[in-house]
Amino acid sequence: MAEPVHVGIVGLGRWARVLTRAAKKSNAIKIVAGFSRSEEKREAFTRDTGIPTTSDLKSLLADPSIKGVILTVPNEQHLPVAAEVAKAGKHVYTEKPIASTLEDGLAIAALEKEHGITVTVGHSARLMAGVRRIREAIDAGELGRVALIEANFSNERALELTPQTWRWYKHRAPGGPLSQLAIHMFDLVHYIGGEISEASSIASKLSPVGAEVDDQSLTLLKFKDGKVAYVGSSWTSPGIFSLRVFGAKGLMHYEIDFGVWDTPDEIHKSSSLYIQRGKDGFGKREVLQDSESDMFRIELELFAESCRSGKGNELSADNGNVAVACVYAALQSIDSNGQLVKLADVMAAARARAGEGDRHVA
Template structure:
């Protein structure tokens, strides 16, 4: 697939590096209106052309697809433009800032007959594939609770003018950075959400940037989830899924790009021995892209349904709304 990558920040360059490993992709353009000198040097080193705007790439008949790694507030408009141009679409998370926006993108994608790729690579981690397998087999029994704390300090020292700290692009603390992955996993495991309560705070960051968010979720199945995110502490990553027959805990030692191991502990009973497995990192970002490309080629189904993509943004929008209204319960 001949593609363009829009957005040449840290993650956009990470994406291009992943695509370079895959025989499924030929990256023709890096798109950015104000690229840094290092970004241009990066493109040049890979013999990839720079385009200053998305419109010029969408007009190029030699481009099959576009991958968006742009500021979040731009996603909806850009997604719709990519689909209107007849190109394949992969969008980094979050898909949109509102559920209505997500529905517009999903509907446009279905009308165009396209497979919507999404940057939720955590579903491709072996540890979470195991969790999904255990849930599917009924090994945990009736699902009760998803409990998570995913925190890091990667934003602690970035310039305060960076869009990643701007509530317009990144409301509710780290929800758009790490929390949106957690809610995606919740939707994959528990199904449709029905209620959200959330709170944010600026504990060490200067407002309006917030460095703390906690959310309590309820699903139509009856299962619950609690998610906490801090933007000002050394990396901490723990997810535990509880059922009435057992639980499984996933402890990650570093962010996706740090190459650290993950320790998974399974418990199937109070007296039963606990099973501990260490997973070493795999390239889940590339795996997600290749899975999307295979789905585009009609070789297999993609892991994300349209309903799941919209439900995740419904949760995100409700967290933003609830936290802005002093933790008011939002019904979905």
């Protein structure tokens, strides 16, 4: 086998450890250096993982053996750090969302052509075995023509927010669960259903803690081919991650225990996956065995292959920007009392604003 691709990691908080554990299970990728501006975080990361760190990002980027860099920094730092990585000729992996704004996301996508690198975005949910099984059934015609998709990703985060947490604030977590949880599902239904054309959304604030952000989110999506989808997200409920797809010949349902999200190789032990065919009722649902998989290891291996080949993968900047566009279309719809908003209009407006920003810089 080829030697593992050597990569660095920037931002050494909790999620860096999740991805480091995943990388250590793979023969395709090896994290060899880390960076954080915080000495305390650097020392703790090295102590916990055995991976050396540096106090200087430039020295990490100057290492010719490092072919790519994983970013687990706050959302608003994705663009400036990705730009530094790309200028150094390194491939970029950034956690979802691709950026905190669509303009920044489009700028990150532009780094690929500007510097000849690839961008991988950590929308790992589409890599879960149960999700892949549903997509396989659709592609094989097993469900017939798909007309409706339901997706829900919820947890209790809004009950724990304080003014000291960044998710408390509208400008850092737009729409609350809309940008933090539903964005996973926007990528998921895009993967399952194809091109999304319009979005309509409503939101509410029910948590007693008094945060700025909404904590209930419901978005309706319409696809180019006419199918529709519902994406729901509550920030005041027990954790759930579920997907249901309705077709003319059958429906499929997939649900996981959110409590094992950080250990995805355990998901298959407590997940639910079934198919209900034709005119069969509840009693004739066929329970399917969910396969063991590790979405975090798989996404890092996709990144490693992009570092090796110089070719993009399905966790692309373009797909990442579609998910962010869904968030901003939903936010615009919320502000206009649920009016349908075209994703193409949201994209065009973001490109125009990004162009104005370029002219101001010039």
